[in-house]
Structures are given as structure tokens and as C-alpha cells.
Amino acid sequence: MNEFDWSDLDARLLQLLVAVVEAGSITGAAHALGVTQSAVSHQLDKLRAITGDALFVKSGRGIVATARAGELAVQARELLRQLQGFAHSGAFDPARWQATITIAANDFQRDVLLPPLMARLREAAPGVALRVIPSAIPSLEMLRDGACDLAISPRPPEGSDILQKRLFEDEYRVFHDPAARAAPASLKDYLAADHITVVYEPRRALDLDRTLAERGVRRRFAIMVPGFAGMPGFLRGSQLLAAAPSLLGRGLLAGFASVPLPLPCPKLPMYLIWHRRHQDDAAHRWLRGELEALVPGVMAGDAPPGPAR
Incomplete structure (x- = not known):
């Protein structure tokens, strides 16, 4: 009975066989x-001991492989090729990637x-x-259950299995239609x-x-929409003011004028x-x-903007 069995085989033994x-x-x-x-x-x-074969026998001053060793060497080369492919399975060529990627993101x-x-x-x-x-x-569930591959949001869910990276930070500005009204001249004008x-x-x-309300700042909201994409239609031709992220002025809110908010307000981080x-x-x-790499261009205004509506 052999002292060794097939489970004692490893890549080094296969390499040795092929080398000899x-x-x-x-x-x-x-x-x-x-x-x-x-x-x-x-x-x-x-x-x-593992194979139960002599593998190599003397021939003159050298050695020659047995028929069994020759057969095993062919298999060993293929196994080594497969092991090498397994070890380098992380090598990635985006040009050959075929997939549908789901990203969760609100309109901004x-x-x-x-x-x-x-x-x-x-x-x-x-x-x-x-x-x-x-x-x-x-939510934690949408990431854990695979409903999306990535999410982009100012509010990352908290979980030990959830990772995040801050992409950028934007500031809010007051947008208005310059054809319909002037910019608010003061805080009083803004709040009125x-x-x-x-x-x-x-x-x-x-x-x-939420932050301004907690500070006691009261504004009269005449229109509430479910996303920033709903703002332009109501803003155009009206006396309304809209506090929105400044980057929207390059796309969704292009064509509207904007000024800084007339009071301190929080930044908008994006993760x-x-x-x-x-x-x-x-x-x-x-x-x-790729997403991280495009952020500097977006912030500098070099990247193509989102669609204007």
C-alpha cells in the first residue's frame, strides 16, 4: 500500500514531473x-509513491521516462495550464466584458x-x-440581494458588509428664471x-x-416634486425659487440663473x-x-452634462 495518495499532489510535483x-x-x-x-x-x-510507477529508469548514463511518466506529463501540462488560468482568473479585459450593470441613483x-x-x-x-x-x-437589502451592483447617494446605508467611497461634494444654489424674476436681493426677499x-x-x-427647518428657517413651498427632474417645468416662467445642487446648472437646470443661498447651509456629499x-x-x-476617474472632469465642467429638460 502506498504511503501517499492523490491528495498529496500539488503544482510543484506536477512541475517536477514535466521538468524531468x-x-x-x-x-x-x-x-x-x-x-x-x-x-x-x-x-x-x-x-x-503516489503514482505507483517507477516514472524514470536508467538508460546508459542518463534516465528515460517510462510510458506511464510520458502519459502523466501530458496530463500534468494541462493541469498546470488550468491552475495558471485559475490563479489569473482576476485578469480583466473591459473590451471583452459582456454584462448588464444596474446602478441605483436618483435624478441628480x-x-x-x-x-x-x-x-x-x-x-x-x-x-x-x-x-x-x-x-x-x-437600503441594505437592495445591495445585499443584488437588486443593484452600485448605488450612488448622499445617504449610504450603514452595515458591516456595505462599503462606500466619497465621490465629491456639491453646494446648493438658488435657481430662478431670469426672464420671469430677479434673484432674491436679501434673506428677507428669499424667505418671502x-x-x-x-x-x-x-x-x-x-x-x-430638513436642516434649515431644524434651525427655524421657514420657507413657503408652493410645489413639491418627487425629484429634481420635476423642477424645470414649474420653475420656467414663474416667480418660484428652487434650492438645488449647483451641478444641475450644467444640465437639468441649464438656462436658469442661480445665486448662492443667502444663509449658511450644509454641503451635499455624494457616495x-x-x-x-x-x-x-x-x-x-x-x-x-471609471466612475471615480470621471469625477474631476464633472466637477471642472469638462465631462458631458446630463440631459437638459
């Missing part, structure tokens, strides 16, 4: 593998970030389709106006509105959010890198 077959000698194999001759002899004894981050991302994908990964779903307040704002379902106010299971996935890591 190809070199035709213990000395040549040792040189090719960068080990001593005694190490090769010891490992060959182990391999003989959707229009600011995803059109330039799609332009990058068209060039580097033409086989990738982009599916966009509303994020509302991103009618306003349009966003209230996400189910009745979630913007962080800005990229994903589940831990995607952390080391080569394709997912590449996609996150």
Missing part, C-alpha cells in the same frame, strides 16, 4: 527548477454622473449595458418668495430642507456604495475606478 521529462536528467531538471539535485530526487520518490446623480460614465463604457467596454433604477434612500423643492417618496425631504462581495471582483473594481 523535458530535461531527461535529474541535473537538468534541478537547474531548470532552481533547486538541488537531492531535492529533485526526494520529490521524485514521493511522486513514485443619474444626470450628472451616468451620461459621462456611459460614454466611457461605450469606448472601453462596448459590451456593457447600463440599467438605472431609482435609489430613493438606498414661493419655493419649489423635492420630497422623495415616501415623504423624505432634502437634507437641506459610491457597494456590497463587500464585489470588493475584489476585477470587473467591479474597474467600474468603480
Whole structure:
């Protein structure tokens, strides 16, 4: 009965077998593998015990492989090739990537970030389709259950298996239609106006509105829409004012004038959010890198803006 069995096989033994077959000698194999001759002899004894075959026999001053060793060497080369492919399975070529990626984003981050991302994908990964779903307040479940591959939101959910990266920080400005009214000249003028704002379902106010209300700042909201995309139609031709992220002035709110808010207000951070299971996935890591890489251009106004409505 052999002292060893098949479970004692490893890549080093397979490499040894192939090296001895190809070199035709213990000395040549040792040189090719960068080990001593005694190490090769010891490992060959182990391999003989596993296979139950002599593997190599003396022939004159050298050695020759047995028929069984020749057959095993063919299998060993294929196994080594497969092991190498397994070890390098993380190597990723975006040009060959075929997938549908789902990103959860509300209209602000959707229009600011995803059109330039799609332009990058068209060039580097033409086989990738982009599916966009509303994020509302991103939940742990939508990330854990795979409802989306990434979420982009100012409000990352808290969970030990959820990862995040801050992409940028924007500021709010007061938008108005310059053909219908002048900019508010003072805080009093600003507070006296009618306003349009966003209230996400189910009745979630913007962080800005909540913070100002907590400070006792009262504004009269004449219109509440479920997303920033609903603002332009009401703002155009009206006396309304809208506090919205400044980046929307390059796309969704292009054509409207804007001025700084006449009182201190919080910034708007934006985070990229994903589940831990995607952390080391080569394709997912590449996609996150592409999103991060386009942010400086977006902030500088170099990236293509989202669609104006």
C-alpha cells in the first residue's frame, strides 16, 4: 500500500514531473527548477509513491521516462495550464466584458454622473449595458440581494458588509428664471418668495430642507416634486425659487440663473456604495475606478452634462 495518495499532489510535483521529462536528467531538471539535485530526487520518490510507477529508469548514463511518466506529463501540462488560468482568473479585459450593470441613483446623480460614465463604457467596454433604477434612500437589502451592483447617494446605508467611497461634494444654489424674476436681493426677499423643492417618496425631504427647518428657517413651498427632474417645468416662467445642487446648472437646470443661498447651509456629499462581495471582483473594481476617474472632469465642467429638460 502506498504511503501517499492523490491528495498529496500539488503544482510543484506536477512541475517536477514535466521538468524531468523535458530535461531527461535529474541535473537538468534541478537547474531548470532552481533547486538541488537531492531535492529533485526526494520529490521524485514521493511522486513514485503516489503514482505507483517507477516514472524514470536508467538508460546508459542518463534516465528515460517510462510510458506511464510520458502519459502523466501530458496530463500534468494541462493541469498546470488550468491552475495558471485559475490563479489569473482576476485578469480583466473591459473590451471583452459582456454584462448588464444596474446602478441605483436618483435624478441628480443619474444626470450628472451616468451620461459621462456611459460614454466611457461605450469606448472601453462596448459590451456593457447600463440599467438605472431609482435609489430613493438606498437600503441594505437592495445591495445585499443584488437588486443593484452600485448605488450612488448622499445617504449610504450603514452595515458591516456595505462599503462606500466619497465621490465629491456639491453646494446648493438658488435657481430662478431670469426672464420671469430677479434673484432674491436679501434673506428677507428669499424667505418671502414661493419655493419649489423635492420630497422623495415616501415623504423624505432634502437634507437641506430638513436642516434649515431644524434651525427655524421657514420657507413657503408652493410645489413639491418627487425629484429634481420635476423642477424645470414649474420653475420656467414663474416667480418660484428652487434650492438645488449647483451641478444641475450644467444640465437639468441649464438656462436658469442661480445665486448662492443667502444663509449658511450644509454641503451635499455624494457616495459610491457597494456590497463587500464585489470588493475584489476585477470587473467591479474597474467600474468603480471609471466612475471615480470621471469625477474631476464633472466637477471642472469638462465631462458631458446630463440631459437638459
